[in-house]
Amino acid sequence: MRILGLLAALAGLIVLPLVSTGYVVYLANLLLTFTVLCLGMHIVIGEAGQFSLAQAAFFGIGIYTSGLANTAFGWPFPLSVLASGLVAALVGLCIGTLALRMRDIYLALATFAFGEAMQWVFLSWTSVTGGPNGLRIPPATLFGLEIVSDRQAYPVVLAITLLMIWATVLIARSRLGRAFRAVRESEVAALAMGVPVRTTKLVAFALSAFFAGVAGAMFAIYSTYIHPDSLGFQTTILVLTMVVVGGLGSISGAIGGAIVFGLISELLRQAPSYQEIIYGLILIIFMMFAPRGLFAFIGDNLKRFARA
Amino acid sequence: MDLQLALLFLQQGVASGLVVGSVYALLALAIVIIFRTSEVPNFAQGEMLMAAGYVALYLFVFRAMPVWAAIPMTIVVAFAGAALFRRVVLTQVAHASGSPVNLVIATLGLSYVLKGLVRQTGFGDTPRSFPALVSTDSIMIGQASVTRLDLAILGTAVIVMAAFFWMFGYTKLGRAMRSVGMNPKAAQLVGVNLNRIHTTIWGLSGAISAIAALLISPKLLMTADMGSVVTLGFAAAIVGGFASLPGAVVGGFIIGIVEQLVGLFVSSRAITLAPFLAIMLVLILRPQGLFGGRVVIKKV
Numbered sequence: 338m339r340i341l342g343l344l345a346a347l348a349g350l351i352v353l354p355l356v357s358t359g360y361v362v363y364l365a366n367l368l369l370t371f372t373v374l375c376l377g378m379h380i381v382i383g384e385a386g387q388f389s390l391a392q393a394a395f396f397g398i399g400i401y402t403s404g405l406a407n408t409a410f411g412w413p414f415p416l417s418v419l420a421s422g423l424v425a426a427l428v429g430l431c432i433g434t435l436a437l438r439m440r441d442i443y444l445a446l447a448t449f450a451f452g453e454a455m456q457w458v459f460l461s462w463t464s465v466t467g468g469p470n471g472l473r474i475p476p477a478t479l480f481g482l483e484i485v486s487d488r489q490a491y492p493v494v495l496a497i498t499l500l501m502i503w504a505t506v507l508i509a510r511s512r513l514g515r516a517f518r519a520v521r522e523s524e525v526a527a528l529a530m531g532v533p534v535r536t537t538k539l540v541a542f543a544l545s546a547f548f549a550g551v552a553g554a555m556f557a558i559y560s561t562y563i564h565p566d567s568l569g570f571q572t573t574i575l576v577l578t579m580v581v582v583g584g585l586g587s588i589s590g591a592i593g594g595a596i597v598f599g600l601i602s603e604l605l606r607q608a609p610s611y612q613e614i615i616y617g618l619i620l621i622i623f624m625m626f627a628p629r630g631l632f633a634f635i636g637d638n639l640k641r642f643a644r645a
Numbered sequence: 646m647d648l649q650l651a652l653l654f655l656q657q658g659v660a661s662g663l664v665v666g667s668v669y670a671l672l673a674l675a676i677v678i679i680f681r682t683s684e685v686p687n688f689a690q691g692e693m694l695m696a697a698g699y700v701a702l703y704l705f706v707f708r709a710m711p712v713w714a715a716i717p718m719t720i721v722v723a724f725a726g727a728a729l730f731r732r733v734v735l736t737q738v739a740h741a742s743g744s745p746v747n748l749v750i751a752t753l754g755l756s757y758v759l760k761g762l763v764r765q766t767g768f769g770d771t772p773r774s775f776p777a778l779v780s781t782d783s784i785m786i787g788q789a790s791v792t793r794l795d796l797a798i799l800g801t802a803v804i805v806m807a808a809f810f811w812m813f814g815y816t817k818l819g820r821a822m823r824s825v826g827m828n829p830k831a832a833q834l835v836g837v838n839l840n841r842i843h844t845t846i847w848g849l850s851g852a853i854s855a856i857a858a859l860l861i862s863p864k865l866l867m868t869a870d871m872g873s874v875v876t877l878g879f880a881a882a883i884v885g886g887f888a889s890l891p892g893a894v895v896g897g898f899i900i901g902i903v904e905q906l907v908g909l910f911v912s913s914r915a916i917t918l919a920p921f922l923a924i925m926l927v928l929i930l931r932p933q934g935l936f937g938g939r940v941v942i943k944k945v
Contacts, residue, residue: 382746386744386746388746388749432925435925435928435929435932436928438928438932439928439932439933440887442680442686442749442887443883443887443924443928445686445749446686446879446883446924447921447924447925447928449688449876449879450876450879450880450920450921450924451921453873453876453917453920453921454917454918454920454921454922457917457918461914574753574757577750577753581750585746585747610761610764610765611761611765612761613757613758613760613761613764614757614758614761614762614765615761616754616757616761617753617754617755617756617757617758617759617760617761618754618758619754620750620751620753620754620757621734621751621754621755621758624738624741624742624747624748624750624751624754625734625737625738625741625751626737626741627741628738628741628742628744628747629742
């Protein structure tokens with residue numbers, strides 16, 4: 338049953354560009370990018386119970402690394418995707434090593450300040466980012482072919498997304514995934530079982546940065562323009578809201594949240610002045626009444642309804 | 646740069662650093678009292694300050710209320726709002742799931758709601774200036790020039806901090822607050838009403854943010870984004886060790902002075918980077934902060 342559902346979803350995703358308009362394909366690319374961002378956020382918050390508030394900054398690092406790799410070095414994009422992820426992870430590793438020395442929440446505070454600092458860097462480092470004028474992203478190349486349209490980019494973006502989902506599942510089922518959850522539930526108990534607590538947190542944070550970096554490279558494949566304004570705290574909150582709507586701590590929740598709330602946020606672009614209130618209210622209300630996310634909330638209530 | 650100029654910059658930097666630092670110290674104090682009692686870093690602290698600033702602006706400028714009524718009313722509104730958030734929202738969040746991560750997410754939600762609300766009212770559309778209540782004539786102290794307003798800011802902040810320290814250290818309420826921070830279960834056993842203490846602390850934290858807002862608003866243009874000053878409050882709290890009240894105050898003054906000196910000696914554009922660099926520097930050199938002891942892992 339579950340396999341069938343997955344296959345149906347996959348088939349739908351594959352035929353999507355054949356039957357839809359350009360805008361839908363663009364939106365699909367965007368949602369897949371946000372799916373990867375959400376998976377990164379899921380690993381650090383949902384699995385390991387740590388806070389990273391710099392998802393947008395790592396996303397930006399990924400975008401600019403990939404842009405630089407395309408123009409300056411002319412790398413084929415699989416290499417630049419990997420490079421984007423690695424650069425983001427490396428930066429994450431540096432911050433995480435320092436921030437996790439004392440209290441857990443220092444990671445939240447350090448990444449919060451890092452996000453603001455990076456936005457300033459993106460705005461000021463004109464030779465790489467174009468500064469306040471934004472950056473025209475050069476087209477990515479694969480085997481000498483240039484990817485110029487959303488439709489051409491879609492299969493690539495979809496493939497990377499599936500790869501990242503697969504990696505997330507693999508991590509969750511591995512020894513490392515169990516260590517993440519052990520640290521989340523009780524540090525003392527995890528320590529007693531021989532889990533290196535600080536290293537585990539650090540790995541979770543670096544992985545989430547890696548995912549965000551890869552998402553940045555994905556964005557650079559189909560998008561042609563990036564402005565530092567869209568790499569601020571707002572984007573981090575958007576990703577957090579997606580993960581919260583989908584349900585903290587579940588992979589399907591992170592994916593579902595990215596798609597459901599991604600569509601909602603696309604609609605909300607019509608009313609930008611209400612965006613902040615709506616995001617904030619969603620965060621508060623979900624934490625109050627549906628901490629396990631929209632899907633679990635609906636499921637629980639259906640069960641209760643069936644029983645009554 | 647010759648010595649004469651460097652000396653002038655140094656004096657000016659320290660003088661203006663003490664003034665803005667006193668506001669960061671208040672903000673750090675507001676953050677740390679909440680963290681000490683509930684282990685939650687309040688990410689809405691900056692927006693609480695911003696919202697209180699706009700309440701004051703509304704009462705004072707748009708309603709033309711006299712100063713003696715507008716200021717207490719702003720503080721009362723901030724106290725009530727913060728206490729209500731703790732009482733209604735956070736109690737329910739803690740009830741729905743025990744994870745501290747969820748409480749932090751709720752404070753992030755509050756920060757966005759407040760920012761959005763201020764923008765909705767229309768006051769937040771354009772930068773506004775808050776009228777100074779004290780004259781801005783400058784006085785020379787040594788070679789540094791400060792205004793009467795600056796002195797009033799520093800003086801008020803110091804008085805508020807002293808009053809708070811007296812309350813925290815020497816009254817029954819303060820003792821109850823400290824006991825909740827040390828061991829909530831034991832505090833409850835000896836008759837401390839946990840809910841009431843948490844609510845009061847959030848209220849006080851809101852009130853302190855409101856005072857900080859009243860002090861800093863005349864010195865900068867008010868926008869809905871002015872809450873980002875909280876990064877400096879966080880940095881100050883980290884400098885002080887995050888759980889120490891005197892540490893938060895000293896941290897606030899240090900961050901203020903460093904910020905001003907960086908602005909004078911390096912570049913005013915580099916100020917945006919200052920909080921992040923300060924946090925990283927503390928984490929490299931003295932991760933426990935100036936006044937922080939060892940962090941004890943809570944037992945299961």
